Amino acid sequence: xxxxxxxxxxxxxxxxxRATLSCRASQSVPSNWLAWYQHKPGQAPRLLIYxxxxxxxxxxxxxxGSGSGTDFALTISRLEPEDFAVYYCxxxxxxxxxxxxxxxVEIK
Amino acid sequence: xxxxLESGGGLVQPGGSLRLxxxxxxxxxxxxxxxxxxxxxxxxxEWVSLIDNSGAYTDYGxxxxxxxxxxxxxxxxTLSLQMDSLRADDTAVYFCARHGGNGAGWDYxxxxxxxxxxxxxx
Numbered sequence: 610x611x612x613x614x615x616x617x618x619x620x621x622x623x624x625x626x627r628a629t630l631s632c633r634a635s636q637s638v639p640s641n642w643l644a645w646y647q648h649k650p651g652q653a654p655r656l657l658i659y660x661x662x663x664x665x666x667x668x669x670x671x672x673x674g675s676g677s678g679t680d681f682a683l684t685i686s687r688l689e690p691e692d693f694a695v696y697y698c699x700x701x702x703x704x705x706x707x708x709x710x711x712x713x714v715e716i717k
Numbered sequence: 718x719x720x721x722l723e724s725g726g727g728l729v730q731p732g733g734s735l736r737l738x739x740x741x742x743x744x745x746x747x748x749x750x751x752x753x754x755x756x757x758x759x760x761x762x763e764w765v766s767l768i769d770n771s772g773a774y775t776d777y778g779x780x781x782x783x784x785x786x787x788x789x790x791x792x793x794x795t796l797s798l799q800m801d802s803l804r805a806d807d808t809a810v811y812f813c814a815r816h817g818g819n820g821a822g823w824d825y826x827x828x829x830x831x832x833x834x835x836x837x838x839x
């Protein structure tokens with residue numbers, strides 16, 4: 610199976626700062642079929658990015674995805690208060706559709 | 718509006734069984750593959766299982782293979798997960814999610830339910 614390693618585990622930043630989250634795959638993700646989700650406690654996870662760089666419906670332009678092959682990134686250009694959450698990457702190019710361990714973005 | 722509403726969670730003893738359900742509305746159910754994803758307390762998301770739009774193709778994570786069965790009733794817009802031989806490490810919030818795309822299941826999860834808690838303990 611494809612193992613996804615997310616780093617850092619926790620990112621402590623202030624509103625207005627830039628956040629860069631990494632997702633590294635143990636082998637190349639077929640067709641760059643990689644998604645990013647935001648998850649807040651007690652809520653349903655929310656799709657942010659699919660196909661490595663395509664924004665889902667309603668996702669603001671300050672959130673962007675990049676990368677290919679085995680190295681992917683999620684960037685939030687200027688953190689808003691509602692962006693503080695846990696973020697997961699997931700690959701859906703090869704079964705099983707594995708998730709990374711998550712990165713928590715917390716208020717500094 | 719797409720809605721996915723899970724039910725059936727609760728407390729069960731180790732070795733016991735439980736069936737989760739997910740009632741879907743707001744979209745053409747037969748066009749979409751569906752999945753179960755879980756989150757153990759204090760842990761990250763873990764992919765559990767998927768089923769394609771017709772019910773003909775299913776897949777499971779290694780940790781549940783042979784113990785869990787995913788199925789769907791396209792006449793009732795309902796997804797289910799039959800969980801047998803439950804263990805303490807199956808304790809988690811179980812989310813129902815819809816795959817985007819063409820119904821085969823080889824795509825992202827574009828809508829999620831709020832989840833239902835399963836606790837396996839004596």
